[in-house]
Amino acid sequence: MTVLVTGGAGYIGSHAVLALIEAGRQVVVLDDLSTGSRDLVPRGATLVEGDVGDEALVGKLIREQGIDAILHFAGSIVVPDSVADPLFYYLNNTVKSRSLIAAAVAGGVKHFIFSSTAAVYGEPEASPVDETTRPGPISPYGSSKLMTEMMLSDTAFAHDFRFVALRYFNVAGADPLGRTGQTSPRATHLIKVALQAVRGERTHLEIYGTDYPTPDGTCLRDYIHVSDLADAHVLALAHLERGGESQVLNCGYGQGYSVLDVVAAVKRVAGVDFRVDHAPRRAGDPANLITRSEKIRAVLGWEPRHADLDVIVGHALAWEDSFNAREKTRAVG
Ligand code: UFG
Incomplete structure (x- = not known):
């Protein structure tokens, strides 16, 4: 069982890689290191430097590394940046996700876990929200993630392919053993x-x-510890592997x-x-x-x-x- 983790050199992705390795998985990280860091890739995972939008590269990895599931963390996450440069966000978060999903379908990868966001809810009329709350993103960031959820849902309808989209609330904290954490000096959180x-x-x-x-x-x-979020990814993968249906799940306490x-x-x-x-x-x-x-x-x-x-x-x-x-x-x- 080898899992491809895009963005595994980043904050949340590196915590998920740790959790996957602890669960006995083989992990290949695909990261262009634009915001992630080589130093954050946990020991035991193989790092491939490259672009998630490179369908040929992903296809080759799927074949050569025997990938049977994808966890897709790679993406851009700064809301004001997405307002200033929406087309970059639609390229990085939506278009490249489309390429990754296409490579997964072509390569016979049936299980896909996607990093989505509470930003898909925009300014909800009532709180707490749940998964039946109608999405209404108010930033290109939120829209770019919601569009990917829609592609996943349509792909799961058309192909032998299932997914879990995890909508993260306010992720914070770091690995309790100090092996990884948030490094971006530009963080606004x-x-x-x-x-x-x-x-x-x-x-x-x-x-x-x-x-x-x-x-x-x-x-x-709703602040959620990054290691609890990482655990949710491992469980989401197990859910798909035991035949569970595609799901959109909110991640908060x-x-x-x-x-x-x-x-x-x-x-x-x-x-x-x-x-x-x-x-x-x-x-x-x-x-x-x-x-x-x-x-x-x-x-x-x-x-x-x-x-x-x-x-x-x-x-x-x-x-x-x-x-x-x-x-x-x-x-x-
Ligand atoms: N805040 C301050 N001062 C600061 C930074 C933040 O008062 O210096 C406040 C914000 O106004 C907000 C709260 O702290 O009320 C939390 O702000 P963050 O920037 O930490 O997080 P957000 O709630 O804005 O962001 C989260 C996710 C995003 C997601 C967004 C959608 O981290 O990925 O919710 O609303 F897009």
């Missing part, structure tokens, strides 16, 4: 930004909007935390205070984006192991500390 403030890499954190219709006026999100809750957790866990300013709302932020988690638990038997905000923050902090220490050693060396 709340916990990453807060950790930069802890480490003095930025002077302060800005809270984007304190007048939302939520208990403390700041946005509510069903528990909301506000921006103020997260800031308080980071200060508490790090034991460091930092300046926090109130800033205007950021365009496109829904007030409340939380999912019900019943479906993924029922379909996959998924039991999260790290559903605790302080644990998520603690693992992210430990990774930042060890990563920065390594970078420093490298610079000195």
